[in-house]
Amino acid sequence: MREIFRALRRAGYQLLERLPGSPSALSLAHDAQKYWEDPAQTAFQSNSHWKGSGGLREEVWSELGRPHVQLLQEYMKIRGQSAPLERIIEWGCGGGANAVHFAPLAKSFVGVDVSSASLDECENVLRSVGQDNFSRLLVDVSEPEKSAEDLIATADVFLCTYVFELLPSQEYGQRILDLAYKLLRPGGFAIIQIKYQTHERRTQSRKWGYRRNLANMTTYPIDDFWRRAETAAFTPRYVSLRPKDNLVDDERYAYFILEKSGPAISELADAHNVDGGTSWRRYA
Numbered sequence: 001m002r003e004i005f006r007a008l009r010r011a012g013y014q015l016l017e018r019l020p021g022s023p024s025a026l027s028l029a030h031d032a033q034k035y036w037e038d039p040a041q042t043a044f045q046s047n048s049h050w051k052g053s054g055g056l057r058e059e060v061w062s063e064l065g066r067p068h069v070q071l072l073q074e075y076m077k078i079r080g081q082s083a084p085l086e087r088i089i090e091w092g093c094g095g096g097a098n099a100v101h102f103a104p105l106a107k108s109f110v111g112v113d114v115s116s117a118s119l120d121e122c123e124n125v126l127r128s129v130g131q132d133n134f135s136r137l138l139v140d141v142s143e144p145e146k147s148a149e150d151l152i153a154t155a156d157v158f159l160c161t162y163v164f165e166l167l168p169s170q171e172y173g174q175r176i177l178d179l180a181y182k183l184l185r186p187g188g189f190a191i192i193q194i195k196y197q198t199h200e201r202r203t204q205s206r207k208w209g210y211r212r213n214l215a216n217m218t219t220y221p222i223d224d225f226w227r228r229a230e231t232a233a234f235t236p237r238y239v240s241l242r243p244k245d246n247l248v249d250d251e252r253y254a255y256f257i258l259e260k261s262g263p264a265i266s267e268l269a270d271a272h273n274v275d276g277g278t279s280w281r282r283y284a
């Protein structure tokens with residue numbers, strides 16, 4: 001009975017979506033903003049990957065960013081690059097589970113988030129491990145491009161994990177891909193994780209009920225995301241899959257490495273010194 005009720009409700013929402021003026025990407029963006037800007041929301045700390053009680057167990061939190069930083073280091077090795085990089089931007093930095101691994105590898109680490117509380121948390125955990133190269137950017141869900149315009153062409157690496165599935169729609173995801181491309185310097189690259197779709201219906205984007213479905217709001221077939229990256233002018237170089245993610249008890253993650261063509265970052269080292277790229281700056 002419960003299942004039938006659920007199916008009817010889902011069908012109702014899906015029908016509503018197709019009607020003119022229905023819960024559109026715009027209202028999902030509004031719901032997303034409402035959820036992430038309020039730390040009193042249900043499961044806010046665990047959904048934002050904060051460390052400790054209310055968030056993720058410390059053992060899980062400290063492991064979360066490790067495979068991501070390994071991806072970065074392996075790819076840098078392939079390209080003959082070495083740390084420190086000038087700037088890493090993390091889109092959706094949450095409670096700093098990536099930041100503690102990535103910030104030591106760059107002169108400037110910029111954490112971007114829609115949640116001011118998570119930016120505070122990220123800054124605090126970085127301070128607690130002696131990292132003082134953190135800058136923050138608070139973005140508005142509906143205007144990411146405007147929020148980030150000061151960062152155009154400043155990043156060597158754009159990092160985004162456990163975020164694309166929370167975005168309001170695939171179209172919004174395309175905006176973030178386009179923006180990632182613009183935020184990178186020529187020769188820079190993005191590491192972006194998505195949740196992928198399979199042939200199973202349950203793996204498709206939910207598109208409704210932001211709060212209850214946020215972890216499955218937006219998913220992509222793997223080849224579709226590859227093409228979307230190309231639409232953003234990226235050259236996709238690599239994709240790796242994690243069908244089961246034991247750390248967060250979730251599934252179907254794909255990591256893409258996407259390049260912005262141009263000279264290798266090492267060749268740009270002198271050019272970088274023109275704008276410094278290292279000065280400590282607060283974006284919010």
Ligand SMILES: C[S@@+](CC[C@H](N)C(=O)[O-])C[C@H]1O[C@@H](n2cnc3c(N)ncnc32)[C@H](O)[C@@H]1O
Pocket residue numbers: 032036047048049064091092093094095096097098112113114115118139141160161162163166167
């Ligand atoms: C699951 S946490 C991931 C944190 C971190 N990236 C990690 O891998 O541990 C998702 C984060 O994305 C942020 N977020 C949600 N929607 C966003 C958006 N449209 N733009 C930027 N950040 C967003 C949330 O506030 C939250 O901090």
